[in-house]
Amino acid sequence: MSTTTLNAPAIVILGKGALATARHIQQLYPQALIYGLAGRVEDADRSYSEFGATLRQLYQQDTPIIALCAAGIVIRTLAPVLLEKGVEPPVLAVAEDGSAVVPLLGGLGGVNVMAREIAAALNTAAAITTSGELRFGTCLLNPPAGYALGDLELGKRFVSDLLSGESVRVEGDAPWLAQAQLPENDQAQLAIHVGYGEREPSDHELLIYPRNVLVALSGDLADPAEVVADTVKAALHDSRIAVQALGCLLASKAEMANPALHAAAESLGVALRFTDADTPAEMTQQVLPQLLPPLTSAAGIAIAVAAQPLEVEQIGCARGRLAVIGLGPGATEFMIPAVKAELARANDVLGYETYVRMAGPFRADQVLHCTDNRKEMLRARHAFELAAEGRSVVVVSSGDPGVFAMAAAVLEALHESDNPDWHRVDLHILPGVSASLATAALAGAPLGHDFCVMSLSDNLKPWEIIEKRLDLACQADLALAFYNPISRSRPWQLGRALEIVRQHRSPETPVTLGRDVGRPGQTLRVVTLGELMPEHVDMRTMVLIGSSLTCVFPRANGQPWVYTPRWYGAKPDIA
Numbered sequence: 001m002s003t004t005t006l007n008a009p010a011i012v013i014l015g016k017g018a019l020a021t022a023r024h025i026q027q028l029y030p031q032a033l034i035y036g037l038a039g040r041v042e043d044a045d046r047s048y049s050e051f052g053a054t055l056r057q058l059y060q061q062d063t064p065i066i067a068l069c070a071a072g073i074v075i076r077t078l079a080p081v082l083l084e085k086g087v088e089p090p091v092l093a094v095a096e097d098g099s100a101v102v103p104l105l106g107g108l109g110g111v112n113v114m115a116r117e118i119a120a121a122l123n124t125a126a127a128i129t130t131s132g133e134l135r136f137g138t139c140l141l142n143p144p145a146g147y148a149l150g151d152l153e154l155g156k157r158f159v160s161d162l163l164s165g166e167s168v169r170v171e172g173d174a175p176w177l178a179q180a181q182l183p184e185n186d187q188a189q190l191a192i193h194v195g196y197g198e199r200e201p202s203d204h205e206l207l208i209y210p211r212n213v214l215v216a217l218s219g220d221l222a223d224p225a226e227v228v229a230d231t232v233k234a235a236l237h238d239s240r241i242a243v244q245a246l247g248c249l250l251a252s253k254a255e256m257a258n259p260a261l262h263a264a265a266e267s268l269g270v271a272l273r274f275t276d277a278d279t280p281a282e283m284t285q286q287v288l289p290q291l292l293p294p295l296t297s298a299a300g301i302a303i304a305v306a307a308q309p310l311e312v313e314q315i316g317c318a319r320g321r322l323a324v325i326g327l328g329p330g331a332t333e334f335m336i337p338a339v340k341a342e343l344a345r346a347n348d349v350l351g352y353e354t355y356v357r358m359a360g361p362f363r364a365d366q367v368l369h370c371t372d373n374r375k376e377m378l379r380a381r382h383a384f385e386l387a388a389e390g391r392s393v394v395v396v397s398s399g400d401p402g403v404f405a406m407a408a409a410v411l412e413a414l415h416e417s418d419n420p421d422w423h424r425v426d427l428h429i430l431p432g433v434s435a436s437l438a439t440a441a442l443a444g445a446p447l448g449h450d451f452c453v454m455s456l457s458d459n460l461k462p463w464e465i466i467e468k469r470l471d472l473a474c475q476a477d478l479a480l481a482f483y484n485p486i487s488r489s490r491p492w493q494l495g496r497a498l499e500i501v502r503q504h505r506s507p508e509t510p511v512t513l514g515r516d517v518g519r520p521g522q523t524l525r526v527v528t529l530g531e532l533m534p535e536h537v538d539m540r541t542m543v544l545i546g547s548s549l550t551c552v553f554p555r556a557n558g559q560p561w562v563y564t565p566r567w568y569g570a571k572p573d574i575a
């Protein structure tokens with residue numbers, strides 16, 4: 001495997017003293033994020049509270065790690081996950097003051113390349129210990145992007161033969177080997193062979209495949225993924241082309257949402273791109289016009305071989321992706337990891353400015369589209385337009401996107417649209433911790449039994465329906481969670497709502513008020529329904545009103561705990 005799609009590195013620091021070096025390294029990898037220990041480093045890009053768990057999670061997510069701390073700490077921390085099969089991203093330890101760069105893991109993932117880059121930027125030397133790398137100045141087993149190594153085990157034997165003093169021939173086009181100090185000799189028995197043709201592996205050859213082959217397909221795409229993948233492999237084999245040289249699958253835009261096609265591309269380990277041409281031969285000619293007619297064009301498949309490895313980003317377009325995400329109440333530790341990953345892959349981020357800022361920091365290449373809070377449908381349509389161009393688009397909501405937020409607006413825009421490009425977008429809704437749940441957790445468990453969630457805003461529904469629902473929810477003795485309780489343009493509604501509640505609930509009913517929960521300046525207040533006044537509440541407040549059974553008792557620190565018991569009626573006679 002070559003280093004085709006490295007994730008952006010994580011630069012992990014434990015203290016402020018490492019920040020300058022971290023920023024220096026970040027200039028080399030502008031997409032990298034600096035992770036700082038909470039409480040010790042304020043202005044990192046991300047904060048973490050547990051070093052070990054964070055490092056192991058990054059490792060398991062295949063994220064290259066640049067840890068600015070002692071190599072020993074990194075080794076001990078990652079030791080438990082090293083024996084697991086699967087990923088091995090580059091891992092480096094760098095001295096806090098930038099005086100030493102030690103590549104630790106990920107020799108085949110390009111760790112030595114990174115170590116040299118970082119060392120050059122920090123004006124020091126990388127502690128390279130890999131013998132092949134030292135001797136030849138490059139890792140033969142880790143060809144650059146656009147090339148794939150034939151077989152790792154055979155490759156290791158080949159390199160150890162080279163190290164024992166044999167000479168080598170280079171067959172084919174391998175521009176990056178020009179700089180390597182290889183013991184070259186035209187008569188050598190050992191050969192590095194670079195080519196896209198099928199070839200029997202042997203001990204005397206290191207096979208490297210340029211990923212310059214494109215397969216366009218149409219035909220019966222209702223086939224399951226394995227059949228699609230097997231058809232591609234068979235067509236390559238018939239043309240004597242190695243499957244390792246495949247760089248890209250190409251299909252018609254009409255097939256963009258076909259799951260079998262995506263699964264086949266994934267199992268073949270290649271990108272899947274789309275064009276609007278009809279036949280496979282036309283597809284290849286549309287994206288690679290400089291080529292001669294495709295190699296074969298049988299049974300709905302055309303194969304094109306380019307002179308150089310394919311630049312996949314330049315071929316047709318990708319299937320666009322749109323994710324409607326929930327940030328949670330505010331603090332990043334309440335944001336689910338899938339949302340963080342989605343933000344990292346986004347090309348475009350849309351939303352109300354306050355929330356877009358909360359979702360940051362962003363990289364320079366990410367485009368932010370900040371709009372007014374009220375323009376939900378315009379924003380939803382804009383998101384589909386961008387995603388339909390093949391971009392990766394994120395629409396941000398606070399809390400959960402499905403709770404009085406953007407998910408329903410985005411689905412409404414899609415439902416109303418007859419644009420097939422919009423319907424083919426890869427659409428995901430990713431949940432978040434909603435304000436009612438975040439507030440409830442702070443107070444204890446005021447929503448510990450049946451409860452009712454309502455928005456008191458009458459912008460999008462008649463006030464009468466709010467009164468009716470409130471009255472019925474109170475009759476049913478549900479605990480109540482009020483979103484959008486009050487605003488400058490809706491000054492009287494909360495007072496009227498409380499009048500209705502008071503017709504059903506006693507003045508002692510506990511009311512929990514969470515303001516800016518999970519954000520700077522968070523406050524939590526517990527009052528009684530009798531004490532509650534609209535002045536206690538603003539548009540950044542969550543109002544939780546208890547049921548007839550909700551109760552309060554003091555915590556050790558004097559603050560109250562609030563909870564609604566799990567049972568109803570009389571307390572059951574069970575532990």
Ligand code: SAH
Nearest residue numbers: 399400403405434435484516517539541542
């Ligand atoms: N989708 C959001 C709710 C949007 S409606 C969610 O799931 O949380 C906006 C209302 O939510 C605000 O008027 C306020 O009542 C409440 N709210 C949102 N974030 C809050 C926070 N951090 N603290 C308290 N209330 C919040």
